[in-house]
Structure formats: C-alpha cells, structure tokens
Amino acid sequence: MREATVKRKTKETDISCTLTLDGEGIAKLETGIGFFDHMLNTLAKHGGFNLDFTCKGDLNVDTHHSVEDSGIVLGDAFNKALVSKDGIQRYANFVMPMDDALVLCAVDLCGRAYYESNATFNVDKVGDFETETVDEFFRSFADNAKINLHFVILRGENSHHIIEAMFKSLAKCLRDAIKINSDIKGSLSTKGVI
Template sequence: MRESTMNRNTGETQLACSVNLDGKGVFDGSTGIGFFDHMLHLLSKHGGFDLNIECKGDLDVDTHHTVEDLGILLGQCLKEALGDKRGIRRYGNFYCPMDEALSRVTLDLSGRGFLVFNVELKREKVGNFETEMLNEFLYAFAINSGTTLHVTTLYGKNDHHIIESIFKALGRALSEACRIEPGSDSIPSTKGIL
C-alpha cells in the first residue's frame, strides 16, 4: 500500500496527516475552517485517495498558519507515500468546470517543487477561509511534495466556484499522475530518479 502518516508540531499548529493513495476517496477530520474542510473533502474524493487529518491551529490569529502548515504536511505525506515513484504515470492534467467557472490544473511529480498560479479572486473570504490562502496552500503543497504545479482559472465570477473547481481539478490531476501504469516497473525519467 502507498501510505504515509506524519505529524507537524510548531508553536502555532499541531497537525497529524495520513494519506492512502490507493484508498476510496474518504476524508476524515477537521481544520476548524469550514470551507477549507469542504475543499479537502473534494480533493480526497476526486483524487480517489483517503485523507485523515487532526488539526489544532491558532485560528484566533487567522487561518494562515493552519492552512500553510497543512499544505506542508500534506505535501510531505504525498512524497513519502509515492516512494521512488516506480511505475507511476508522473504527469496529470484536468480541466474542471464548476457552473460558470473553469479551472485547469497541470502537474508533474518531478521531484522539483514549483508553483505557477494564475488565479484572480475578488473576495477577501469565502466563509471563514481567507482567499489569499489558496496560493499559500498550493505553494506549500507543491514545494514539499516536489510537484511542478500549474494552476489556472480560465474564467469565472463566483470565488466559491473558482476555488472549488481548482481543488476538484487538483484531485483529478493527482489521481492521474499517481496512477500506476499497467505492466510498468520503471521510474518515468531518463535520469532514473524522480
């Protein structure tokens, strides 16, 4: 099984995260940020992997430390669960419509963390989730998982719909990239490592 369980404890957050890449898309846990929990549930469901989190953050300050630190930990879990990446497809791409919004996520499990973020949001918050934290979460996830991640919203008016389309597309793109190629036991790189 491609699984990982990790903890991250700082003066600002205490986090535990478990990922099973060959799960059934089950999400369990809470960050204390309702809209963010909804997005993590979508990520897990559309990615087809099980995600379990335990989270205590300094939400009396704001959502920054909780969201960023969970991006760090989730990225580290994904990296560990993938191991040497033998047999994976490596690349993933998905366009996701959500009513009037359309977003595209394209990624490479290259071992080189990088984020290109082409998303414009108008609202300061959706629920109790500060919208500027979308970039922070994706950056932390990309860097710590070693994923080259390109996120683009092609169009959309409703920030809830835009963010939701991004998380669904990220889940689908990760599912594609993490999938084992039938009959393949090689590392998908001419370098021999990822």
C-alpha cells in the same frame, strides 16, 4: 500500500495527517475552518484518497498558519506515500468546470517543487477561509510534495467555484499521475530516476 502519516507541531499549529493514496475517497477532517474542510474533503473524494487530517491552529489570529502548515504536512505525506515512482504516469492535466468557473490544472511528479497560478478572487473570504491563503496552501503542498503544480483560471467570477474547481482539478491530476502503467518500465525519465 502507498500510505504515510505525518505529524507537525509548532507554536502556531498542531497537525496530524494520515494519507492513503489508493483509497476510497473517505475523509475524516477537523481543521476548524469549515470551507477548508470542504476543500480537503473534495480533494480526497475526487482523488480517491483516504485522508485522516486534524489541525489545531491559532485561528484567533487568522487562518493563514493553519492553511499554510496544512499544505506543508499534506504535501510531505503525499511525497512519503509515493515511496516509489517506478511505473507511475508522472504527468497529468485536467480541465475542471464548475458552473461559471473553468480551471486547468497540470502536474509533474518530478521530485522538483514549483508552483504557478493566475488565480485572483473578488472577495477576501469564503466563509471563514481567507482567499489569500489559497496560494499559500498550494505552494506549500507543491514544495513539500516535490511536484510541479500549475493552475490556469480560464474563466470564473464566483470565488467559491474557482477555489473548488482548483481543488477538484488537482485531485483528478494527482489520481491520474500516480497511476501505475505496466507499459512504463522503471521511472518515466531519461535520467533513469525521478
């Protein structure tokens, strides 16, 4: 079973995460940030992951530490759950429509961290979630999952729709990239290892 549990405690956050890659899209979430819970639920549902995730953070300051540290922990859990990369598809891309938003996501589960996005938002917050933390979450996730992660926002005005399309498209990409392909012998790399 491709699963990992990661715990991380700092002076700013206390986070516990259990991630099952081959799940049923069931999420149990408690971050104290309503919109962020909605996004993590979306990631689990559309990725087919089971996710048990709690974050107690210094929300009296703002949401930055909670969101960024959640990306660190979830990325680490993803990396640890994907114990073997033998036979996986490795690459995936997906274009996600959500009303006015159209978002392209591409991933490479290569063992090297890189994040790029052209996302901009016309509001500072969606609910109690600060939009400037979107990049912080995805960058932290990519760094700790050790993946290349790219987003291209093709169009969109509504910040909620753009962010949700980003999470959904990432979910679809991860689901496809971790699939085992019996035609792939060993790792999909000329180096012989990912």
